[in-house]
Amino acid sequence: MTTTPELGLPMPVPAAEGLPTRVRIHEVGARDGLQNEKATVPTETKAEFIHRLAAAGLTIIEATSFVHPKWVPQLADAERLFPLVRDAAPHLPVLVPNERGLDRALSLGATRIAVFASATESFAKANLNRTVDEALAMFEPVVTRAKAQDAHVRGYLSMCFGDPWEGPVPLPQVVRVCRALLDMGCDELSLGDTIGVATPGHVQALLTALNDEGVPTPSLGVHFHDTYGQALSNTLAALQHGVTTVDASAGGLGGCPYAKSATGNLATEDLVWMLTGLGIDTGVDLGLLTATSVWMAGQLGRPSPSRTVRALSHKE
Amino acid sequence: MTTTPELGLPMPVPAAEGLPTRVRIHEVGARDGLQNEKATVPTETKAEFIHRLAAAGLTIIEATSFVHPKWVPQLADAERLFPLVRDAAPHLPVLVPNERGLDRALSLGATRIAVFASATESFAKANLNRTVDEALAMFEPVVTRAKAQDAHVRGYLSMCFGDPWEGPVPLPQVVRVCRALLDMGCDELSLGDTIGVATPGHVQALLTALNDEGVPTPSLGVHFHDTYGQALSNTLAALQHGVTTVDASAGGLGGCPYAKSATGNLATEDLVWMLTGLGIDTGVDLGLLTATSVWMAGQLGRPSPSRTVRALSHKE
Numbered sequence: 001m002t003t004t005p006e007l008g009l010p011m012p013v014p015a016a017e018g019l020p021t022r023v024r025i026h027e028v029g030a031r032d033g034l035q036n037e038k039a040t041v042p043t044e045t046k047a048e049f050i051h052r053l054a055a056a057g058l059t060i061i062e063a064t065s066f067v068h069p070k071w072v073p074q075l076a077d078a079e080r081l082f083p084l085v086r087d088a089a090p091h092l093p094v095l096v097p098n099e100r101g102l103d104r105a106l107s108l109g110a111t112r113i114a115v116f117a118s119a120t121e122s123f124a125k126a127n128l129n130r131t132v133d134e135a136l137a138m139f140e141p142v143v144t145r146a147k148a149q150d151a152h153v154r155g156y157l158s159m160c161f162g163d164p165w166e167g168p169v170p171l172p173q174v175v176r177v178c179r180a181l182l183d184m185g186c187d188e189l190s191l192g193d194t195i196g197v198a199t200p201g202h203v204q205a206l207l208t209a210l211n212d213e214g215v216p217t218p219s220l221g222v223h224f225h226d227t228y229g230q231a232l233s234n235t236l237a238a239l240q241h242g243v244t245t246v247d248a249s250a251g252g253l254g255g256c257p258y259a260k261s262a263t264g265n266l267a268t269e270d271l272v273w274m275l276t277g278l279g280i281d282t283g284v285d286l287g288l289l290t291a292t293s294v295w296m297a298g299q300l301g302r303p304s305p306s307r308t309v310r311a312l313s314h315k316e
Numbered sequence: 317m318t319t320t321p322e323l324g325l326p327m328p329v330p331a332a333e334g335l336p337t338r339v340r341i342h343e344v345g346a347r348d349g350l351q352n353e354k355a356t357v358p359t360e361t362k363a364e365f366i367h368r369l370a371a372a373g374l375t376i377i378e379a380t381s382f383v384h385p386k387w388v389p390q391l392a393d394a395e396r397l398f399p400l401v402r403d404a405a406p407h408l409p410v411l412v413p414n415e416r417g418l419d420r421a422l423s424l425g426a427t428r429i430a431v432f433a434s435a436t437e438s439f440a441k442a443n444l445n446r447t448v449d450e451a452l453a454m455f456e457p458v459v460t461r462a463k464a465q466d467a468h469v470r471g472y473l474s475m476c477f478g479d480p481w482e483g484p485v486p487l488p489q490v491v492r493v494c495r496a497l498l499d500m501g502c503d504e505l506s507l508g509d510t511i512g513v514a515t516p517g518h519v520q521a522l523l524t525a526l527n528d529e530g531v532p533t534p535s536l537g538v539h540f541h542d543t544y545g546q547a548l549s550n551t552l553a554a555l556q557h558g559v560t561t562v563d564a565s566a567g568g569l570g571g572c573p574y575a576k577s578a579t580g581n582l583a584t585e586d587l588v589w590m591l592t593g594l595g596i597d598t599g600v601d602l603g604l605l606t607a608t609s610v611w612m613a614g615q616l617g618r619p620s621p622s623r624t625v626r627a628l629s630h631k632e
Contacts, residue, residue, distance in 0.1 A: 019517075196627070197593075198593070199589070199590050199592075199593025199594055200552055200590065200593070200594060201335075201593060201594045201595065202593055226545075226623060227623060227627045228586065228589045228623055228624045228627055229542075229548055229583065229586035229589070229622070229623035229624055230548065230586070230589060230590055230593075232545055232546065232548065232549045233548045233549040233551070233552045233590060235549070236516055236549045236552055236553070237552070267545065270544065270545035270546070273515070273544045273545070273546060274515050274516065274546060274549060276515075277513075277514070277515025277516070277517060277518055277546075278515055278516060278517045279517065306545070307542060307543060307544055307545035308544045308545055311512070311543045311544055
């Protein structure tokens with residue numbers, strides 16, 4: 001990464017034994033971060049956001065979602081947006097809920113898609129109006145057809161730790177759905193702590209349970225929310241377990257509408273700060289990324305919840 | 317701790333190997349948290365705050381500071397406050413900068429005192445108008461006399477990781493001042509990341525460097541600031557190293573005036589959330605503590621920066 005001492009970057013110390021030397025950040029700000037915004041963000045603003053994220057060094061930038069516009073009005077411009085950003089970054093995954101969404105994504109040249117499952121019945125019902133197994137059945141042909149087109153497929157799994165209706169989620173329940181997503185052909189999973197209740201021991205217990213059932217760590221990414229301020233320590237626990245794919249949202253944009261709090265996704269800047277200090281390569285220029293989040297906060301009309309963004313942008 | 321499932325506490329998982337089973341929280345909200353408040357907080361409000369913190373299960377509550385009122389006007393009521401709270405909790409340490417402060421504290425029955433040193437020349441000059449060694453010389457008779465009175469003595473050490481003027485702080489420089497504070501009789505040290513720039517590898521490197529020079533882990537506490545969102549993951553790294561004393565501030569009150577950000581001390585609630593999830597006993601009732609921070613935020617007229625406080629107080 002570019003060294004920008006005037007930003008007060010942390011002093012890098014060689015990574016402790018057992019930590020990865022490189023982490024792939026899966027940037028979700030443009031999709032997960034924006035999808036719950038009430039006011040419509042112009043397509044051109046989204047495109048500029050994605051181009052700026054790429055210029056800051058992010059290589060996996062989730063661009064949009066090909067769900068029915070009725071469900072996520074903010075992302076109704078997917079058809080118009082995707083061609084504007086298709087060449088912005090090496091990897092531009094898009095969310096697809098079903099075969100119709102897959103057709104739309106593939107027809108525009110998408111090469112990475114993601115499906116969105118739930119570990120709990122309550123959230124499957126609330127989010128997809130299906131049982132967990134009905135949702136898996138809906139995704140199966142999507143994954144099969146995407147793989148037949150050589151697309152990379154990510155499986156999101158929500159509510160891997162706690163569920164607002166069901167409380168703590170039993171590990172075997174999470175393992176079962178992970179197994180099903182991998183068996184149908186997903187290349188990678190993203191374990192979501194949708195309401196932000198996880199803690200480091202819980203994270204390591206889930207990862208161990210998955211390994212014990214034959215799910216290899218390289219197929220696992222983590223997606224933590226900062227609702228209770230736990231996202232970064234949970235990430236550290238996952239890194240210590242060997243995880244090398246971490247989801248984060250520039251400026252901490254977004255969150256789960258079911259978690260009653262202003263705070264949501266782990267901020268990419270807070271993550272990059274920690275990784276830089278740990279001597280872990282991310283390829284991200286923290287100065288450019290922070291400037292991007294400050295600019296986006298201006299577009300949205302409210303300050304970024306990222307502590308790193310706030311601290312760096314308050315520097316004299 | 318009292319279980320309050322309606323608060324959505326994290327699912328406790330047995331502590332990972334190598335983590336302590338119990339952590340002592342050194343609560344600094346009433347002193348460090350309030351000392352930079354511009355508007356005067358009434359003495360009775362401070363006393364109620366401390367009594368409520370004790371009722372929530374905190375046992376070490378730093379009460380006030382016997383510095384000259386000119387330097388910290390907010391704590392000018394130390395003489396009036398201390399007698400109101402002296403029996404509130406098992407341990408009520410107070411800050412004393414010099415022999416005059418020690419005399420004032422001891423005359424009121426204080427049995428735990430703390431001195432406040434710096435690892436860097438720049439901060440020693442800015443905060444104490446002395447060199448590092450001049451400050452140590454000032455503290456020596458304070459510590460000697462306090463120990464002669466059987467008082468417990470804590471040595472705070474600021475700027476252990478980075479300094480706003482000097483940048484990254486070399487480990488040997490920190491080790492030297494720690495050694496000096498212990499040699500003069502301090503029972504415990506608090507390693508401060510005053511500007512919040514530390515990361516987990518840096519934390520473990522400093523702790524290892526201290527151990528290598530004969531400073532035992534049980535004599536070390538950690539004091540992290542959340543300026544860049546790193547406080548809790550740094551705490552996790554310290555726990556993994558064996559540290560069992562952690563400083564935190566109820567509601568995340570306070571911070572360093574030299575760090576340009578709204579965020580400061582690690583919030584006690586965010587810490588308790590993580591520790592509870594790790595199965596580590598703290599003796600704290602998170603519901604009572606959160607209610608206390610919500611009440612205190614009301615007294616100060618602005619919301620708590622603690623994510624856990626915000627999330628729990630937004631619950632329906």
